[in-house]
Amino acid sequence: xxxxxxxxxxxxxxxxxxxxxxxxxxxxxxxxxxxxxxxxxxxxxxxxxxxxxxxxxxxxxxxxxxxxxxxxxxxxxxxxxxxxxxxxxxxxxxxxxxxxxxxxxxxxxxxxxxxxxxxxxxxxxxxxxxxxxxxxxxxxxxxxxxxxxxxxxxxxxxxxxxxxxxxxxxxxxxxxxxxxxxxxxxxxxxxxxxxxxxxxxxxxxxxxxxxxxxxxxxxxxxxxxxxxxxxxxxxxxxxxxxxxxxxxxxxxxxxxxxxxxxxxxxxxxxxxxxxxxxxxxxxxxxxxxxxxxxxxxxxxxxxxxxxxxxxxxxxxxxxxxxxxxxxxxxxxxxxxxxxxxxxxxxxxxxxxxxxxxxxxxx
DNA sequence: AATACGGGGGC
DNA sequence: GCCCCAGTATT
Numbered sequence: 001x002x003x004x005x006x007x008x009x010x011x012x013x014x015x016x017x018x019x020x021x022x023x024x025x026x027x028x029x030x031x032x033x034x035x036x037x038x039x040x041x042x043x044x045x046x047x048x049x050x051x052x053x054x055x056x057x058x059x060x061x062x063x064x065x066x067x068x069x070x071x072x073x074x075x076x077x078x079x080x081x082x083x084x085x086x087x088x089x090x091x092x093x094x095x096x097x098x099x100x101x102x103x104x105x106x107x108x109x110x111x112x113x114x115x116x117x118x119x120x121x122x123x124x125x126x127x128x129x130x131x132x133x134x135x136x137x138x139x140x141x142x143x144x145x146x147x148x149x150x151x152x153x154x155x156x157x158x159x160x161x162x163x164x165x166x167x168x169x170x171x172x173x174x175x176x177x178x179x180x181x182x183x184x185x186x187x188x189x190x191x192x193x194x195x196x197x198x199x200x201x202x203x204x205x206x207x208x209x210x211x212x213x214x215x216x217x218x219x220x221x222x223x224x225x226x227x228x229x230x231x232x233x234x235x236x237x238x239x240x241x242x243x244x245x246x247x248x249x250x251x252x253x254x255x256x257x258x259x260x261x262x263x264x265x266x267x268x269x270x271x272x273x274x275x276x277x278x279x280x281x282x283x284x285x286x287x288x289x290x291x292x293x294x295x296x297x298x299x300x301x302x303x304x305x306x307x308x309x310x311x312x313x314x315x316x317x318x319x320x321x322x323x324x325x326x327x328x329x330x331x332x333x334x335x336x337x338x339x340x341x342x343x344x345x346x347x348x349x350x351x352x353x354x355x356x357x358x359x360x361x362x
Numbered sequence: 363a364a365t366a367c368g369g370g371g372g373c
Numbered sequence: 374g375c376c377c378c379a380g381t382a383t384t
Contacts (some may be wrong), residue, residue, distance in 0.1 A: 045380050051370065088382080122381045143379050161363085227379090301379090344372030365384080373376085 017041040020187030034108040034133040070101035092120025131181040139172035144192025147172040150224035151214040
């Protein structure tokens with residue numbers, strides 16, 4: 001670790017606070033109560049301010065207080081969330097509101113640990129809410145803070161591992177003046193968003209350049225280090241949805257040391273490169289050599305599906321069926337399959353004894 | 363440690 | 374069109 005001293009750390013902390021004073025970013029949830037803080041922080045998880053803003057406005061209009069949010073049905077909350085993505089955030093937010101109103105008598109948690117114990121609140125959000133709304137001296141560590149710290153101190157630690165993240169958390173904590181936690185957390189995040197930007201940061205006009213290790217060594221573009229990318233290969237999943245005259249289909253259970261262990265799926269052949277339809281058919285005939293089926297019919301039924309999202313949807317469907325717990329093909333009544341839609345990627349229609357899978361794009 | 367969740371933005 | 378994004382829960 002590069003040399004650093006408490007005096008230097010507090011100087012950097014003060015400079016960030018000064019910068020924040022000179023570069024205010026007024027947002028509607030600033031300086032409001034814990035409810036508005038909670039709303040904004042959940043909405044802003046993985047979401048840009050510009051995208052989240054209209055949703056924040058919608059929520060404070062529809063649900064002005066935490067009591068209104070707790071009283072609302074989950075359906076109403078999800079509807080207000082529509083289009084924002086990561087919908088479990090909405091469910092968690094709703095549950096948190098009910099917990100606070102019903103279990104905590106309307107008293108908001110105040111400490112970092114208390115917030116952290118709620119589902120949907122992780123280390124970042126717990127630090128953000130407890131510091132913004134209650135002055136808890138806990139440093140936030142989000143993507144902006146990570147970038148700023150990385151350039152300032154160029155620590156030899158991998159942010160994307162649990163141990164490395166701890167190094168960054170401690171760096172941030174050391175900079176935080178305990179009596180100005182809220183302002184400091186705002187300051188360092190805004191500094192990352194506005195000054196110490198991912199691309200083309202304005203280093204010439206940066207009031208931290210004297211303290212910035214990356215700048216001093218002229219290696220700012222090298223920081224923060226990119227997440228080491230594990231070599232990704234394409235996997236092509238070809239599903240077959242066979243249906244016989246009696247309205248039965250086949251499914252299989254995944255085995256082996258791979259994703260989705262033990263989960264059920266439509267019969268699958270996997271290839272490492274894309275394959276023409278005729279060749280896929282041969283692969284399936286090979287796989288099903290013991291099964292007597294009508295090639296002419298089935299050839300029209302299978303579809304080549306490349307997205308793993310489809311697999312995910314498949315096991316949701318198939319898990320709902322009561323199946324024997326052993327490996328191999330199972331016969332299932334096609335008419336017993338529930339009427340379902342693959343979320344976002346594929347719609348499934350049941351027509352006569354055939355299933356058609358259609359890729360759709362939203 | 364790896365994976366899923368979901369939109370929008372950038373190349 | 375494809376790749377990326379960095380918070381949280383789950384496995």
